[in-house]
Amino acid sequence: MKARAFRYERAHALADVFRLQSEADGGAQFLAGGQSLLASLAFRLSEPSLLIDISRLAELKGISVLPTSDVRVGALTTHRELGAHPDVCRHVPLLTEAVPLIAHAAIRNLGTIGGSLAYADAAAELPACCVALEARIIAVGPGGERAIPATSFFTGLFTTALAENELIRAVEFPCAAPGDRSTIIELTRRSGDYAMAGLVMRATGGRQASRLVYFGVGATPVVASEAANALGPTPWSAEKIAAAQTALDRDLDPPADQHGGPDMKRHLARVLLARAIKKLEAQPEAHAA
Amino acid sequence: MNTEVGISLTINGERISRRVEARRHLIDFLRLDLGLMGSHTGCEHGVCGACTVRVNGLIVRGCLVLAVSLDGATVETIEGMSDTGEIRDLQDAFVARNACQCGYCTPGMLVTAAELLSDAAKTRAVPSRAAIREHLSGNYCRCTGYHAIVDAVETVARARADGAGTGTGQP
Numbered sequence: 520m521k522a523r524a525f526r527y528e529r530a531h532a533l534a535d536v537f538r539l540q541s542e543a544d545g546g547a548q549f550l551a552g553g554q555s556l557l558a559s560l561a562f563r564l565s566e567p568s569l570l571i572d573i574s575r576l577a578e579l580k581g582i583s584v585l586p587t588s589d590v591r592v593g594a595l596t597t598h599r600e601l602g603a604h605p606d607v608c609r610h611v612p613l614l615t616e617a618v619p620l621i622a623h624a625a626i627r628n629l630g631t632i633g634g635s636l637a638y639a640d641a642a643a644e645l646p647a648c649c650v651a652l653e654a655r656i657i658a659v660g661p662g663g664e665r666a667i668p669a670t671s672f673f674t675g676l677f678t679t680a681l682a683e684n685e686l687i688r689a690v691e692f693p694c695a696a697p698g699d700r701s702t703i704i705e706l707t708r709r710s711g712d713y714a715m716a717g718l719v720m721r722a723t724g725g726r727q728a729s730r731l732v733y734f735g736v737g738a739t740p741v742v743a744s745e746a747a748n749a750l751g752p753t754p755w756s757a758e759k760i761a762a763a764q765t766a767l768d769r770d771l772d773p774p775a776d777q778h779g780g781p782d783m784k785r786h787l788a789r790v791l792l793a794r795a796i797k798k799l800e801a802q803p804e805a806h807a808a
Numbered sequence: 809m810n811t812e813v814g815i816s817l818t819i820n821g822e823r824i825s826r827r828v829e830a831r832r833h834l835i836d837f838l839r840l841d842l843g844l845m846g847s848h849t850g851c852e853h854g855v856c857g858a859c860t861v862r863v864n865g866l867i868v869r870g871c872l873v874l875a876v877s878l879d880g881a882t883v884e885t886i887e888g889m890s891d892t893g894e895i896r897d898l899q900d901a902f903v904a905r906n907a908c909q910c911g912y913c914t915p916g917m918l919v920t921a922a923e924l925l926s927d928a929a930k931t932r933a934v935p936s937r938a939a940i941r942e943h944l945s946g947n948y949c950r951c952t953g954y955h956a957i958v959d960a961v962e963t964v965a966r967a968r969a970d971g972a973g974t975g976t977g978q979p
Binding site: 529 | 920
């Protein structure tokens with residue numbers, strides 16, 4: 520359970536990062552909060568020759584509301600900071616609701632949003648939230664910045680659209696509109712563990728069209744569009760909910776994992792849908808300001 | 809390959825400078841390099857919570873932090889928190905409630921519970937038993953003595969909210 524030996528360099532500016540990385544010739548990894556990376560180093564699933572500590576880069580910090588009425592969250596924002604920030608709570612309440620589900624307090628104190636997205640665990644909460652909210656991931660590399668839609672960011676198991684010499688600088692979330700509702704729900708063996716299955720549900724606009732994004736049931740967050748179509752606008756009758764649960768079989772193709780087989784995952788997905796609808800219906804008004 | 813890096817940090821109020829191997833995590837640094845054996849090594853991959861310590865005022869898993877990354881940081885371990893008397897009442901309650909069986913998880917439990925209690929004290933709120941269980945959910949007790957641990961934390965939360973004082977006896 521000891522990591523293989525590696526070198527360590529602390530970056531003080533983005534320019535340092537790209538210089539160090541090109542010198543390492545493919546052997547470098549970035550250290551942000553380290554809450555997933557250190558476990559993978561301990562198991563020797565990851566064996567970098569150089570760790571570049573980006574955790575002190577001021578350019579990757581801070582939360583602000585942009586004139587475009589997006590909330591921009593710096594990549595190094597910890598889960599604790601994200602969960603406690605008033606602008607996040609006001610404009611992107613789904614994130615405030617999601618944070619307590621992420622791991623445990625001691626891990627939320629160090630783990631970062633950029634780290635979670637770049638690591639891209641299929642059972643993690645924030646990737647699914649970003650897909651559900653149609654966030655933009657702002658990547659930065661030696662050539663400058665580019666925005667990647669969250670919906671095309673997660674390309675496979677632990678794999679993202681980031682190039683090898685790019686890192687996440689920030690994430691931009693559209694502010695919730697009046698009338699928007701959202702919730703997140705998951706099933707875990709122990710509170711705080713990775714989900715056996717989870718669901719982010721949004722209902723937007725006057726007709727409350729729903730968007731369903733599952734996690735822990737595939738290689739990436741999975742958009743369940745067939746089920747969302749079957750559910751249709753509000754009111755959600757028992758028949759429509761049942762139709763949506765049936766339609767999930769067309770949306771999901773869950774692989775077996777340590778928690779159980781595809782049939783169990785499909786069952787959990789149906790249970791989650793019913794519970795998420797109940798939770799959404801209990802929200803009287805949009806929680807957006 | 810030179811993998812050693814010099815760091816200076818404050819541990820339990822004492823300024824320390826050392827050269828450490830880059831791969832050394834905080835718990836090995838505390839236990840093996842500094843002889844502070846109060847923080848326990850459990851799973852070494854962030855699951856069990858036995859190695860919980862405070863860095864810059866917040867609890868962390870010591871096995872998920874590299875010592876080299878802590879240049880300039882402030883670290884507090886169970887030794888430091890015991891010496892200052894900050895959690896005297898919590899330690900007494902663990903004894904009174906028999907919340908410490910084999911003792912392996914105890915330092916991590918105390919450090920974790922201390923954060924919940926100090927957060928709750930800011931609003932003079934008493935956390936519910938469910939909130940206590942939730943906050944401690946990242947700390948395994950393999951004796952399964954959870955009920956007594958929750959009892960002990962709840963007792964202290966109530967006592968502090970009633971104005972019986974903090975662990976130091978100071979308001």
